[in-house]
Amino acid sequence: MSDKVLMKGNEAIAEAAIIAGCRHYFGYPITPQTEVAAYMAKRMPKIGGTFLQAESEIAAINMVYGVASTGKRVMTSSSSPGISLKGEGISYLAGADLPALIVNVQRGGPGLGGIQPSQSDYFQATKGGAHGDFHMIVLAPASVQEMAELTVKGFDLADKYRMTTMLLADGTMGQMMEPVSLDFDIAETVEKPWATTGTKMEREHNIVNSLFLQPEALERTNFERFERYKVVEENEVLYEEYMMDDAEICIAAFGIAARVSKNAINEARKQGIKVGLIRPITLWPFPSAQFAKAAERVSSIISVELSMGQMIEDVKLAVEGKVPVTLCNRAGGMIPSPEQVLEAIKAANNGGDK
Amino acid sequence: MVVFDKPHALADVPMHYCPGCTHGIVHRLVAEVIDELGIEGKTIGIAPVGCSVMAYDYFNCDMIEAAHGRAPAVATGVKRSDPNNIVFTYQGDGDLASIGMAETVHSAARNENITVIFINNAIYGMTGGQMAPTSLPGQVTQTSPYGRDVNACGFPIKVCEMLSQLDGPEYLERVAVNNVKNVKNAKKAIKKAFENQVNNKGFSLVEVVSSCPTNWGLTPKKALEWIDEKMIPYYPLGVYKDRSAE
């Protein structure tokens, strides 16, 4: 095992991507993710890779589209306003079934918003994020170690399912340093016979395309794609349960919100309140079954979010009205404090008899 | 003895272009050049959004369909992925000079080693004849029904002249395909633009002044004459930059 080193979350993403075999990075400067680009700018030229600062987020995502078309691992990273600009390219990647990794180190919005951490791009990430019927696989790290591990996993899943993976982090995750071990299992290389690498005059030409003017044909691609999504939903859900065994109250939280919630849970447990946490690691596919199961035995669920309440909608859908789901949140770059979450737990405990 | 044949790089399928449209000629010239340079097996073409959106069906090399205006960015990715491959974009005036201007200018500034075939017919063809960034002053289109009023919608963009101000690009030439002599010159320019890439010289763009009889409201023959009468005086043919020759 290699020694653990202290790394910023953003740097851990970059190094993990390189370890995963990514040799092409395209980006545009934006706080609070610029360390990813800076790290790539330093490293890529030394390992024969490409770092290119694009003229815009739009150009960057289309350069990603170009490399992805050739079947190589490729990534871009940005923060919320920049991801909106990438929306067009994200839809085209989905329409052409191209694997790629997109990192969103979220900041507060809407508009230019602020530069402090946020989770308010949950809808954008999990519900498609641009025009057309599609999903991205969305991974939500809650530590620097996970920033690295889920980056590697993101590339593997993207290749396996010919999907775009989004690593949905936030400013805290990007800026914080924690010990990280960079020992990873890299999945086997996936064959990509569809890639546009030149026919070498040995095969019919490959076409990477998302245009289907016949609605019957376009419908067929949508149906086929969603069959693939179903397999992802069945096989790739990731979550962490914390003190859920005897829990009477369940907290739903991901990323930094889950870290804050753990502090509150530990404090509540000291006060005799049985509360636990379900932390979705994949936001899409969402661990709906785990929340449905929890709803059989807890009296209520509290969704802790750095947004005006976005994930709470998926929690509510999962529990189908069986238990009340309440929101404990801050927005605009603010982070809920453990005390605020503890108050929400106490309130749920007092009103918690079914 | 075969005296006239379809180039191998050109797919043997019916094209959707209107009668009298010059896209077919330019497609053929590109395919001839690919054949002559023997590069079909390592060429990847990028189709735009516009009339030539389905160019991916018309060339036998690997093809990618890009978002509107983004072909140079996509080409950048493809080229950086494997610099040994030959990458070309095929773009119209709306794609290259309006929505994709940033990608055009910056790929030129980077001297990205790609070949850009730019069809300038001064109109948006596919969507039914709207004003293009290259529509002439006074030109009547669906969205300039009283003629392009330069006070309200500005002046046409002369792409070769503009890009020639950059230090980046290797080669910029404007040609036309409205008569045999011009077609022959166009072929030479397109060939040079591909050869430059083969020889790692960098960004090469050929602007092809083309016709759109359907949306110009002219017969194919009149449309070719209109190129001589109206287009070429505004968009003079010639080499605008050729670093290696300088």
Add this chain to the structure above:
Amino acid sequence: MSTTQYLFAGFGGQGILFSGKFLAYKGLTEGKNVSWLPSYGPEMRGGTASCGVIISDEPVGSPIVSKPDVLIAMNLPSLDKYEDAVVSGGIIFADSTLIERKVNRTDVKVFYIPATGLASENNIPKLANMIVMGKVLAETNGFDNEEGVLSALNKVISAKHSDMLEVNLNAMRIGRDY
């Protein structure tokens, strides 16, 4: 089982983030769980700088230090801003060269170190942070083992500046012995 939350605060250029990183590495080399979280803002120079470091026997929950056990205040605005946040029974280290007032709290332990003054007296004007760090280590983390300190310094000082190892260690000794 214990968790200590440190908050380092001052202005940009005082080595605030470096101090925090050193301490986090000290924890890491001792096998503890650690986190380091900086504040970040649009200013590139001269603005306020702060970072929170947590050193714990257990996995670190929230990395956000809002109620520090230990506050290291390197200028007056930092003391003004964070004095009340320190937990009761906590410790405040203040650079008394730059902070003329006394700490108002009576339920915390306070150490006044004229670090900026000591730094210029000793001709190490950029190392006021490490002078304070020497005192912080001595009072909260243990500074009996210089080897441990050196191995953490090794992680935060790159090989090409290895001549700075001894200089930093000396600065910490000055703080420890003050």
